[in-house]
Amino acid sequence: MTSRSDITVTLRCNNSCRFCPRTTLEHVKVRDAQELEPRLMAIRKQSSRVTLSGGEVTLLPGIVDLVATCRTMGFSEIAIITNARKLASGDLVDRLVEAGLTEACVSVYDLSPEVHDWFTATRGSLEETLAGLDRLLALARSRPQLSVRVNTLLGVRNAQGIEMLVKRLGEAGVRGFLVADLVLGEHYSEPLDHARVRDIARRITAARPDTPVVWRGFPLCVLAGIPGIVAEPMNIDTTLVDDRNLDTYFDEFFKNFAHVPACAGCIEAGRCPGPQKLYTRQLGSGSISPVTTASLSDMKGFEPSSDPGRLAITPTTACQMRCTYCQVKLGSSHARPEILDAAVDLLMTSRRKRVELQFFGGEPLLRRAEVERTMERASRLALERGKEILFTITTNGLLLDGELIDFLSGFDTRVLFSMDGPLDLVERTRPMRGKGKKGAHALVEKNLRRLVSSPVKHFVNIVATPGTTDRILSSVEYLAGMGVARVQICYALGPGWTVPSQEAFCAALVACARFAADRTARGRPFTIQNLGSHAEPVVLSNDLLVDVDGTLYGDAALFAEKAFPDLRGPYRVGHVLELASFDGLRRSRERNLFDLRRTYPPGTPGRLIVEMHMDMGRRVQSTLDALGPRASARDRNPLLDTVLTRSVPEQVRIMRAHPSMLKLPLLLLHNPCSWNCIFCKSKPLEPTCFDDVARWLADNDQAREPRLGLVGNEPLLHPDIDRIIAAARQHHFERFDALTTGDPLADPSRARDLFSAGVTGYSLPLFGSSPEVHDAISGAAGSHGRSVAAIDNLVGLGASVHIHTNLVRQNIEDLARLERMVRERWNLPFCVIPVRPKDANLPYAEVAVSYPEIVACARVSSLVAFPLCVARKVQDPAILDGSIVSDVLKMYVLDQPFVKPPLCATCTLRSRCSGTFDALLGLYGPAGLEPVLPTKGTSV
Numbered sequence: 001m002t003s004r005s006d007i008t009v010t011l012r013c014n015n016s017c018r019f020c021p022r023t024t025l026e027h028v029k030v031r032d033a034q035e036l037e038p039r040l041m042a043i044r045k046q047s048s049r050v051t052l053s054g055g056e057v058t059l060l061p062g063i064v065d066l067v068a069t070c071r072t073m074g075f076s077e078i079a080i081i082t083n084a085r086k087l088a089s090g091d092l093v094d095r096l097v098e099a100g101l102t103e104a105c106v107s108v109y110d111l112s113p114e115v116h117d118w119f120t121a122t123r124g125s126l127e128e129t130l131a132g133l134d135r136l137l138a139l140a141r142s143r144p145q146l147s148v149r150v151n152t153l154l155g156v157r158n159a160q161g162i163e164m165l166v167k168r169l170g171e172a173g174v175r176g177f178l179v180a181d182l183v184l185g186e187h188y189s190e191p192l193d194h195a196r197v198r199d200i201a202r203r204i205t206a207a208r209p210d211t212p213v214v215w216r217g218f219p220l221c222v223l224a225g226i227p228g229i230v231a232e233p234m235n236i237d238t239t240l241v242d243d244r245n246l247d248t249y250f251d252e253f254f255k256n257f258a259h260v261p262a263c264a265g266c267i268e269a270g271r272c273p274g275p276q277k278l279y280t281r282q283l284g285s286g287s288i289s290p291v292t293t294a295s296l297s298d299m300k301g302f303e304p305s306s307d308p309g310r311l312a313i314t315p316t317t318a319c320q321m322r323c324t325y326c327q328v329k330l331g332s333s334h335a336r337p338e339i340l341d342a343a344v345d346l347l348m349t350s351r352r353k354r355v356e357l358q359f360f361g362g363e364p365l366l367r368r369a370e371v372e373r374t375m376e377r378a379s380r381l382a383l384e385r386g387k388e389i390l391f392t393i394t395t396n397g398l399l400l401d402g403e404l405i406d407f408l409s410g411f412d413t414r415v416l417f418s419m420d421g422p423l424d425l426v427e428r429t430r431p432m433r434g435k436g437k438k439g440a441h442a443l444v445e446k447n448l449r450r451l452v453s454s455p456v457k458h459f460v461n462i463v464a465t466p467g468t469t470d471r472i473l474s475s476v477e478y479l480a481g482m483g484v485a486r487v488q489i490c491y492a493l494g495p496g497w498t499v500p501s502q503e504a505f506c507a508a509l510v511a512c513a514r515f516a517a518d519r520t521a522r523g524r525p526f527t528i529q530n531l532g533s534h535a536e537p538v539v540l541s542n543d544l545l546v547d548v549d550g551t552l553y554g555d556a557a558l559f560a561e562k563a564f565p566d567l568r569g570p571y572r573v574g575h576v577l578e579l580a581s582f583d584g585l586r587r588s589r590e591r592n593l594f595d596l597r598r599t600y601p602p603g604t605p606g607r608l609i610v611e612m613h614m615d616m617g618r619r620v621q622s623t624l625d626a627l628g629p630r631a632s633a634r635d636r637n638p639l640l641d642t643v644l645t646r647s648v649p650e651q652v653r654i655m656r657a658h659p660s661m662l663k664l665p666l667l668l669l670h671n672p673c674s675w676n677c678i679f680c681k682s683k684p685l686e687p688t689c690f691d692d693v694a695r696w697l698a699d700n701d702q703a704r705e706p707r708l709g710l711v712g713n714e715p716l717l718h719p720d721i722d723r724i725i726a727a728a729r730q731h732h733f734e735r736f737d738a739l740t741t742g743d744p745l746a747d748p749s750r751a752r753d754l755f756s757a758g759v760t761g762y763s764l765p766l767f768g769s770s771p772e773v774h775d776a777i778s779g780a781a782g783s784h785g786r787s788v789a790a791i792d793n794l795v796g797l798g799a800s801v802h803i804h805t806n807l808v809r810q811n812i813e814d815l816a817r818l819e820r821m822v823r824e825r826w827n828l829p830f831c832v833i834p835v836r837p838k839d840a841n842l843p844y845a846e847v848a849v850s851y852p853e854i855v856a857c858a859r860v861s862s863l864v865a866f867p868l869c870v871a872r873k874v875q876d877p878a879i880l881d882g883s884i885v886s887d888v889l890k891m892y893v894l895d896q897p898f899v900k901p902p903l904c905a906t907c908t909l910r911s912r913c914s915g916t917f918d919a920l921l922g923l924y925g926p927a928g929l930e931p932v933l934p935t936k937g938t939s940v
Contacts (some may be wrong), residue, residue, distance in 0.1 A: 005047045007039055009066065011055040015083055015120040019153065019188040036066075040073060049077035051105075058086035064095045071100030076672070079103035081151065084132025085125060093135050103147045105178070106133050110158040111165050118157060137173045150174050155182040156190040159200060166204055170211045179204075181217035183256055184278035191279040194222045194287035205229045219275050221266065221291045266290040266584040290584070309352030311582070312360045312545040312555060313343045313374075315367040320440070321396055323430045325465050325492030327562040334367060339550040342576040344378045346552075348385055350582040353925040354901070354918070355382070358392040360545060360559075365399040375411055386925065388902055392416060394461075396430070397444040397451075405454045412902045415458040416488075417448055420468070421475025429468065445482070452483040459486035459529055464508070466492075466501040472508035476515060480526055487512075488529040493539065493563045495609060497616050505616075506623040513627045521650050523657040531627055537617020539564075539596070539610065540589040550576045554587050563609060570595040643891060644668040644711070648699040663887035664737065665705055667696065667728075669712035671719070674743045676779030678842040679808060679835045688712075690720040693727070700731045707761075708733040709888040716744040716754065725757050737761030737800075739888040742790035743783065751793040761800045763886035764791065767808075769817040777810050779841065791826060801828050802886035806835045807858065807866075808847040816859040829884040831864040836896050837919035844919055851916075851928025865893045868913040869930050879912065907931035 013020075043050050050070050057063055057080050070078045080096070084106045087093040108129055109119040116126040133148070140146040150169055154162055166177055179201075184191060201215055205228050215223055216232045223231045257273035262285055266272070275288055317331040347355055357378055364371055375391055382389040393408065394416045408415070420426050423441050432440050451458050460479050464472050476487055489512060491497065491505055512528050519526040535541065545555035556564065557571035571592075573585050593614075600606030643651060644666055651665040671687040700708075708728055715721065715738055725736060736759040745751040745762070766787055768774035774784035794801050803822050807815065815832060822830040837844045849857075851870045861875040864885055872878035885893055898915035907913070909932045916929065 005043055005049045006051045006053050007043065009036070009052050009054060009057055010060050012059045013054060013056040013083075014059060014085055015056070015122045015125055017120050019119070019155075019182055019185075037069075040070065044073050044075060048075055049079070050075045051079040051081065053081040056083055056086070058082050058084075058092060064092070064099050067096055067101050068099040075100075077102050079105060081105045081107065082132075083107050083120075083125065083129050084136065085128035087132035087135050088128045089131075093132070093139060097139060097143055097146055102145055103149065104136050105149045105151050106136065107151045108133070108165065108169065109152055110161045111168060112161055115158050115161060119153070133169075133174075134172075140173065147175050148173065149176045149178065151178045151180065153180050153182050154192060154197065154200070155188070156192050159192055159196060162200060163204055163207070166208060166211065166213060170208060176212035176214070178214045178216055180215075181276075183217075184276050185256065189278055189282075191276070191282055193283060194219070194279075198222055198226070198287075201229060202226050219288055220272050221289050222287055224291050260285040260288055262288040262290065263584070264290065264580065290581070309347070309350045309355040309582075310358065310543060311343060311347045311356070312358040312543060313340060314360050314362060314546060314548050314558070315340065315364045315370050315374075316362040317548055318366050319361060319363040319396070320366070320398055320433055321363075321430050322433050323463070325429065325463055325494065327493045327560045328362070328558060329561050330362060333548045335370070335546075335548040335550070337370065337373070339546070339548070339576060340370060340374045341377065342550065343546045343552075344374060344381065346576050346579055346582050347378075348381050348387065348582075349580070352922060353386070354388045354390070354921055356390040356392060358394065360394050363396055363398070364393065365395050365404070368399065368404065372407060379411060388412065388921075388926070390414060394418070397447045398440060400447040400451060402450055405450060405456055408456050409454060413456055415451060415456055416461050417451060417458055418461045418463070419444060419448060419479070420462050420464075421471060422478050425468065425471055425475065429463075429465070448484070449482060459488055460484050461488045461490060463490045463492050464505060466496040466498070469501060469504040469508050472505070473511045473515065476512045476528075480515075480519060480524075485525055486527045486529055490538070491616065491620070493560045493613065495563075495612070497612055499615075502616050502619050506619055509620070509623050510627065517646070517650070521646070521653040521657070530624055533624065534621065536621035536624070537614050539613040539617065540592045542587050542589050542592055544573065544585060546576055552576055552579065552585065554592060556592065564596070564600070564606060566599050566606070567596070570599055647696065648703045648705065652703050652705060660882070661891045663890065664707040664709050665700075665703075666709040666711050666888065666891075667693065667715075667724075669693070669710065669715040669718045669721075669724070671713055671715075671717055673713040673741065674717065674780060675714075675741050675783060676841060678777055678779060678810065679806060679840050679847045680838075687719055690723060693720070693724050697724075697728050697731045697733070700728075700733060704732050706732070706734045707887075708736050710736055710738040710740075710759070711888055711892075712739075714741055714743070716740045716759075722757070725754075725759065729758065734758060735760055737763070737886065737888045739763045739886070739892075741765065741778075741783070742787045743780075745790035745793055746786035748793050751790065751797060755794075755797045755799055761886070761888070762794055763802045763804065763889045765805060766791075766803050766818065766822065767805050768811050768814045769821045770814070773811050773814045773818075777806075777808065791828070795826055795828070801826070802884070802889065803828050803830045804885070804889060805830075805832055807832050807849060807854065807863075808835050809849050810847065812849055812853070812857045819860045819862055829886070830862050831880070831884045831893075832858070832860055832862045833864050833889075833893050834866055834896075834917070837917050845923055848917075848920055848923060850920075850924040855928060865896070865898075865914045867916055867929055868909045869907065869932055870928055872932070878909075901926055901929065903929060904931060906933065908933065 040050065052066065060066065067078055078100050080101065082104060084104070106129065108116065110116040113126045116129070117123050136146070136148045140148050152162065152165060162179070170177075182188060197218055201223055204213055205226055209228055212230065214230045214232060218231070220231055223229055256276050256278070258277050259274035260280060263274055275285060314335060316334045317329070318334070319330050322330070344357065347357060359371055371393070378389055389412065391411055391413045393413065396418050400415070420429055423445070426441050426444070430441070448460070462472065462475055472489060476489070479487055489509060509528070509530070513531060516526045516528050539556060539560065541556050543555040544552055545558050546552050547558060552573040552575065553568065554571035554573065557567040561567070573587070579585065596610050597607070600610050643654060643662065646654070648665050651662065655662045655664070669688050710716070712718070718724065728736070738759055738761070740762060742762070742764040745754070764787060766774065767777040768784065771782070771784040774787070775781055791801060791803070805811065805815070805818060811818070819830055822828055835847055837848070840847070851867065854866070854870060855873045858874050862880065862884065863871045863874055864880060868878045882890070896914070897917065899918045899921070900910065900913070900915040901921060903926055904910050904913070904915070
């Protein structure tokens with residue numbers, strides 16, 4: 001579920017706005033002080049930002065104390081939404097900022113008292129609001145940590161004055177604006193024509209390109225195509241509350257919206273609730289049209305929804321097994337060839353370059369001929385349309401013989417092999433049906449061993465029930481003994497997951513994660529596939545699944561049909577013979593939850609099972625988050641869970657197993673960073689506790705490693721860094737290497753003190769040869785000058801210094817000058833590394849550069865960790881001496897979520913190449929990648 005940071009702390013207000021949805025907000029407000037702290041803690045677990053909203057929060061008697069409490073809890077961004085009237089006089093605004101307030105979002109609807117006060121239904125409200133806004137802006141000029149923004153609404157009454165509002169308040173110092181669509185209802189039912197909305201948005205965006213203006217809630221298609229516009233679909237943002245109240249809130253909010261026929265095929269249909277019903281009733285739906293990737297191309301800061309381009313199909317409902325936990329209604333129905341073909345054709349309409357077709361069942365290999373025919377046809381179509389396709393086969397393994405494995409190896413295939421563990425367990429949980437029972441499970445084991453020794457990608461799927469959680473670890477160990485290197489651990493849907501059994505399952509996850517880490521550290525890589533995922537609660541899965549009759553459903557309607565037999569209706573998407581476009585079909589997880597709870601009302605047996613699985617999912621996700629970073633494929637940093645969370649002795653074992661990647665133990669220190677880089681989102685965190693660091697350092701009494709790497713947000717700004725270095729020396733560390741921005745080292749005396757304390761190795765980023773380029777990327781004014789001063793100081797001290805930069809769109813034209821500057825001014829090692837996909841201050845699409853552009857523009861000889869087929873066109877040799885990469889940066893560079901697309905299979909350099917990023921392929925496809933084929937004299 002989406003992390004929400006807004007919390008409604010009061011509904012009291014000194015305005016009486018005509019459009020205010022106060023009755024709806026009753027469902028999500030904090031009822032009393034006892035409820036407030038748990039709500040805040042729920043937000044803090046997921047975010048370092050909190051927004052206090054109302055009502056009017058400044059009327060809350062304890063608002064200053066509440067802001068201070070938020071700061072004590074570790075929130076680094078504390079915002080309020082306010083009409084600012086109470087801030088017009090007195091010292092409340094000063095006390096709020098002193099308590100920790102970092103942002104004030106002031107609601108202003110027009111600069112004319114007649115219009116603004118009409119909206120608020122409160123005479124004189126504009127005068128006090130502007131006076132309070134002036135106080136905030138004056139304070140922000142002397143307190144740079146305070147950001148002042150303005151929220152407004154766009155309707156018929158203020159359409160004439162909104163351009164002047166943005167212009168005047170922007171000139172006064174307001175840092176950003178949010179322009180929201182008015183939600184129409186019985187108290188406000190004057191829709192503003194979308195053509196006029198679009199015209200106003202185009203003029204404001206063109207007139208003030210440097211003023212951040214976010215347009216929220218308008219149908220996205222209305223604003224698509226306006227160059228530079230920043231738009232967000234209508235959404236609700238409120239922190240977790242009681243499920244029933246949240247259901248009612250969602251219901252009352254979304255009943256105002258509905259998709260219209262023109263929404264069909266829109267890639268944002270899963271996120272956008274459609275136009276408002278009252279709008280279409282009065283003005284029609286002529287302004288609505290499907291959004292495509294092309295129509296989003298000019299939108300600034302907007303990325304299409306993360307639909308993975310995946311579709312599952314059901315060749316048959318038949319299966320040889322009757323697993324005790326299976327929730328699929330099995331039978332003897334088969335999909336006709338035209339149904340399978342139509343499903344493939346539908347998938348091929350996806351905007352994605354890389355798509356996935358999954359075979360589900362039943363046991364799909366009972367229809368082996370149809371599976372093979374469908375794969376061959378889908379592969380041809382993908383090739384014709386410039387796509388890459390991954391095939392996933394879900395199988396019980398009985399029919400996975402050598403001939404079939406050979407066939408699968410000719411495609412980009414992944415096998416999901418269902419097997420719960422040793423024979424005695426699977427014979428009990430996965431009984432056979434009909435003849436041929438004897439020896440069947442032994443055949444499954446034999447086929448798994450055959451798969452393990454093949455080149456086909458695969459993982460084993462273990463399903464645990466409340467009665468088999470005690471066997472999970474031993475099953476994982478058993479599979480590892482068979483040579484399996486990747487296991488997914490799932491829990492069965494259905495009743496029985498009491499709190500003790502949920503805790504037992506989570507404890508087993510922890511034990512399996514430790515087993516995997518230990519085995520990997522000993523040089524035998526083993527992965528628990530769940531780690532790093534964010535798929536829980538699994539009951540809310542929003543994948544798409546085609547039934548044997550061609551009907552397309554949200555997949556829980558089929559894979560959980562026995563547990564939730566009433567979902568076919570609400571989860572039905574359409575029929576593959578009738579659907580024209582794949583994009584936009586995927587339902588949101590929020591919508592799935594809404595339909596689940598609406599289908600099974602409170603008090604029904606089905607509702608009890610829904611809530612049990614919601615509890616189970618939250619508990620499992622919390623466990624997974626504690627074991628490793630919660631991440632998607634776009635935002636996964638394998639370094640964190642593979643190395644940085646390990647003890648010194650464990651890191652030493654990794655060093656010995658991978659000496660080219662890890663040269664010294666690394667200490668991860670969380671603390672605020674003084675930069676705000678465009679490709680990062682380094683939210684200030686509570687500093688890592690010194691006591692925890694001291695315990696970690698003590699392990700070196702056993703390892704006796706002489707060097708230690710200091711890494712993190714900015715390790716040299718940790719408040720206890722001097723104590724940490726002193727403690728490290730007491731535990732036999734003698735020399736230190738720091739991965740640092742260099743900011744603290746611009747002070748010559750500080751650089752000298754750290755060098756004297758043993759910090760003699762440094763790895764610093766420099767993003768440009770000039771302040772204009774560097775500071776725009778670092779997000780910190782003056783940082784270029786401080787970095788240059790730091791390097792001068794370190795070189796003067798005789799420190800070992802490495803410089804690196806990330807190749808981004810914002811510095812590609814400057815890279816040659818930067819490389820020349822580093823070599824001519826300091827003669828230091830220098831490397832250019834790729835920017836990885838992650839949640840950041842700018843979308844990945846705005847910083848990532850395509851490979852043809854790199855070949856055309858990057859006039860450097862320092863590329864590291866780029867595809868070798870690209871690097872060899874830019875520099876010679878393509879593979880550079882590893883000494884240009886510092887030891888503290890080396891594993892970061894090498895251990896990224898790189899992928900190698902199918903076209904790389906025939907490349908002679910494949911084994912030596914890092915590969916690329918899946919997100920980059922999603923943006924640009926395989927453009928610029930080409931396998932280096934065997935030729936006489938091939939060299940890197």
